[in-house]
Amino acid sequence: MKKDIKDRKDIEHLVNAFYDKVKNDDVIGYLFNDVARVNWGEHLPKMYNFWENILFYTGNYSGSPMIVHRELHSKNTMTKEHFNHWNHLFNETVDSMFEGVKAEEIKSRATNIAAVMMYKTLTPID
Numbered sequence: 001m002k003k004d005i006k007d008r009k010d011i012e013h014l015v016n017a018f019y020d021k022v023k024n025d026d027v028i029g030y031l032f033n034d035v036a037r038v039n040w041g042e043h044l045p046k047m048y049n050f051w052e053n054i055l056f057y058t059g060n061y062s063g064s065p066m067i068v069h070r071e072l073h074s075k076n077t078m079t080k081e082h083f084n085h086w087n088h089l090f091n092e093t094v095d096s097m098f099e100g101v102k103a104e105e106i107k108s109r110a111t112n113i114a115a116v117m118m119y120k121t122l123t124p125i126d
């Protein structure tokens with residue numbers, strides 16, 4: 001039986017494993033590596049905070065993810081398939097490492113946020 005996500009250390013392991021997959025992924029890797037040229041030393045701690053705040057209400061994330069993804073989309077078109085694939089990789093990573101109430105919660109939050117983010121990113125403003 002796998003354990004549940006219980007603290008920041010677990011979130012760090014999950015986020016690191018997820019982005020290790022993302023970086024090497026044929027469908028969405030290039031958006032991070034070539035389009036955004038992500039500084040991983042900055043991005044990963046932001047993502048630890050983002051997910052820690054969502055699961056444990058720590059209040060330690062402040063950012064504007066919806067704007068960040070719109071900017072990315074304006075540099076290089078993003079699609080429904082990109083978002084669906086992101087979500088698939090995220091769920092697959094969670095399932096390979098954890099199980100329990102918090103593991104279910106992080107997957108359902110990710111799915112819901114991805115749906116809103118996809119809508120806000122891909123819908124033209126005008």
Ligand code: HEM
Nearest residue numbers: 031032036038043050063064065068082083086110113114
């Ligand atoms: C195909 C889908 C996605 C792609 C390609 C993508 C890519 C990116 C990139 C390139 C950045 C900026 C990294 C940097 O240079 O600092 C970023 C930031 C971020 N992403 Fe995504 N993302 C995707 C989906 C998602 C989803 C579904 C979520 C949440 C469930 C998410 C949450 C975030 C957050 C919280 C940030 C940090 C924003 C900030 O505070 O600066 N992303 N993403």
